[in-house]
Amino acid sequence: MQYRIFNIIFCFLFSANLFAQNKFTGRVINDADLTPIAGASVYFNNTSIGTITNDKGEFSILNAISGEVIISCVGYERLIHKLDTGRVSGKSFTFKLVEKQATLKNVLILPDALRRRYLELFKNNFLGLTEEADMSRIININAINFAAANEKKAFIAYSDTPLTIINRKLGYIIKFDLVEFYYNEHTGQTSFYGYTRYEDMGDKKRWTKNRQRAYYGSTLHFFRSLINNDLEKESFSIARVKADSIKQTNDQGIPYFKKFDLAIPVTVTDIVKKDSSANLHVVSWKDRLMVQYYKNPASKIYLSKKVMLTGNLPTGVRSYVKINAENIHIDSYGILADPMNIFFSGYWVYEKAANLLPYNYFPDKIN
Secondary structure (H helix, E strand, O other): OOOOOEEEOOOOOOOOOOOOOEEEEEEEEEOOOOOEOOOOEEEEOOEOOEEEOOOOOEEEEEEEOOEEEEEEOOOEOOEEEEEOHHHOOOOEEEEEEOEOOOOOOOEOOOOHHHHHHHHHHHHHHHHEOOHHHHOEEEOOHHHEEEEEOOOOOEEEEEEOOOEEEEEOOOOEEEEEEEEEEEEEOOOOOEEEEEEEEEEEOOOHHHHHHHHHHHHOOOHHHHHHHHHOOOOOOOOEEEEEEEEEEEEEEOOOOOEEEEEEEEEEEOOHHHHEEEEOOOOEEEEOOOOEEEEEEOOOOOOHHHHHHHOOOOOOOOOOEEEEEEEOOOOEEEEOOOOEOOHHHEEEEEHHHOEOHHHOOOOOOOOOOOO
């Protein structure tokens, strides 16, 4: 099986009290003339918690959490507010949105055939290659624009309006406010980030099993197991992969060094430290971290057919995680505070936006 490296970059920047039942109310107005803005989205990033403003620009969210609130509307600059539910009671918030100014970007004017090809590359590397991806559709994909990247055979994609994704496998309508997408056709590296709101497609009970199947073996499942020191219980193990070499001699008696990867088992306490002051877990390791999941995730059989894997596939899957920083930070719900510094390869390379679940999702609840 060949693996390509990718980096899903999302702004998951909040530490949430997911069980607090707090009422969050306010209004959204135009900064220029103070008139109300109807139809503005007010939501907690990467959750299914949110609403839209009424004709008076008013909104009300009953199950507010402490975290990152996104206030956005087409034609206005996005506003990000860090909410502390401990300070919400009895208060009403007013958010002023500034009208978006036109900015010059190095937009690529593509022939129709090449644009169709770029859109197909975008779709595959944004949604992924799983059954969830095949059962998802970006209904306004033509809102995507392309710009040149610094590297050859690479491009950048962005959208001035949120992408609407219908995920018929997991039962979500996803509003993805794409900030930027990068794809390098030569290396296969993909990175993208943005802001996400999930909406349920009807009765949640209908999608319970599919969502549970998507969760187990996922990156969210792993990070929650890691910070809770439950790896073995949740069927994970980890090892640090170190590049090494051994001196050998060829048939002509000429010495050479044969390179290989050495897997060094590590424990959670080796790589995870708790920062109590910030309610974060500081995670650090050298080289790559090999993550073994000892069960077959739901999408493995589907993937084995789609990417034409052959042979006797062992039980479970293996993925690799590399950090491009001294350390990364994860909050108590498995949310990456600095996702721009983490890269995945192995099995997780196939699971992208279509397999992501909202961060107020838990498999033992109907949510």
